[in-house]
Amino acid sequence: MNKKRLILISFLALAALALSACSGAPVSNNWHGLAADSERAYLAAGSFVYAVDLKTGGEVWRYPAEADNKFSFYASPVLTSDGQLLAGSAGATHVFVSLDPATGRENWAEVFGKGAWLASPLELNQTIYAPNTDGFLYRLDLNGKQADEPIELGGALWSAPVSDGVFLYVASLNHYVHIIDPARGTVVHSVDVGGAIPSSPAPGGGGVYVGSFASTVEFVQPDGAHEVVAKTGNWVWGTPLVDGETLYYADLNGVIHSLDLDGGSQNWDGVQPDDAIIAGLLLHGDQLYAAAESGSLFALDRDGKIVWKKTVGGRVYTSPVAAADLILVAPYHADAALAAYDVEGKQVWTFTPAK
């Protein structure tokens, strides 16, 4: 009897363990968020936000000091005009924190929003616009207090708002780009682009360019008018890149496109260096940088010719960032959490967080 009871309890415990193993905490996992200023890179990598010295690749500080399941950081941290570093958590509690970028000291921490912070905030005119997965755009002052009622947009908000200087553009997973008048705090237009929008729109040409799961890039104007400027063979995940009259964008097939916005024609055909491209493209100097899911970093010239290719390791989903003449890449599921390359493709340092 005791033996059978033991077997039964063991079986049930194993079953519980099996299901627990596939459980996530509130938000299970995601790739890293990355930002930088002239001295440090700021990496949001799960339990911690790290500050990494750009000269040495050494850890300057981490927040919090000890791992705490309340905190899971995935959204790229944001520096404000008054010198704060903002980071939102997707952990057990949805803490939104302000840190001192030099020391990692906490300025303030506020818990609000029903969903997770997967999107970076935007600071505009001393107001912080923070999109949450609960579908609300929260408005805070620089002390972390809610300055105004949040704006309900609907759908999960995964990407940072952008501004054209007048209006805010907030992309939602429910296929809409919302155009907001920040002065009045009202949505003036909501534009359906036909597919989920996981990344921020790119301001340019008096409006914004929006890539979506509809495998298109649309141009959305402040008055709500919109048109498809490009069709792709797969989802457009990363934020398109506007450089004068050229629009760069990549898709999940790994094809990098260069569109002449003036004439509407493609500048090159079929540049497909490697694997799927989820990360946004980066333009720094004369080179275009693309990170592929396979864990490779590419530099291309303006004609779409691959100048160099480096294997970073792991999988790369985070958009590369340029700082202090370095190209920073944050691979996921790799030994190093951050790697720095110079513009010629030489690896300068890697950062692996100490346990």
Next chain:
Amino acid sequence: MWDTLIINPMTNVLLWIYDALGHGPHMFGLAIILFTILIRAVTWPLNASQVKGAQAMQELQNDKEWQEIQKKYAKDREKLAQEQMRIYKERGINPFASCLPTLIQFPIIIGLYQSITRALSATPYDMLKLARTVYPFQNVEAIIPLNSVFLWMDLGRPESVQVFGFALPTLAIVVALTTYIQSKLTMPASTNPNDQSAQMSGMMSVYMPLLLGWFALNFASGISVYFITSNLLGIVQYAATGRANWSSLIPGGSKDKKSPAKK
């Protein structure tokens, strides 16, 4: 292998049903319910064998020879087990037939849980995995993101209802209750306190509701919708045979009714 054989087909069936329903609010919950009915239909032969096995075990409890060996070898468990195996063999009864469907449920539960979380894609990384999961025929651009609202629940999160400031886990309670009812209905009435099969069934009827209630408490509420639907269908299926042991729902009720001393 697990993804190819379990997660991908399950996720695609769920998405297909969701799309067919019009992919609006509440439709993912409805898709889970329809999916559960589908699973019950596919596993119908197994469930039928469970019902048959449970009936055979129930009938055995009132069999004279069975009762006699229980008395005769009450103090010799080894011999009792041998005799029980002999009777099982002679009458073509598989004592584990009623357990098999329960065991088969576990991969389904794990697979469904993973399919629900993948379909609801709480993070970009989950969404990317979903993109690689969907079959080409799916109208995935139109249905993503899935609407996770079902009645008062967010199917991607554990459920609770605020009652006087307390978070009452109503679904977990209903899951535990329906699991208890289902296991009690199919539990053979025991005539002998030393009957090991009945003791095992008795333990299962206590532990399983607690286990599934715990799952419901801690996991996405979509899995609770599956548990409740599956339990209700199981109860209906068993009740339809006319052999449901309703008296066993009351503590001690089964023994009072079936005890040979009262015959």
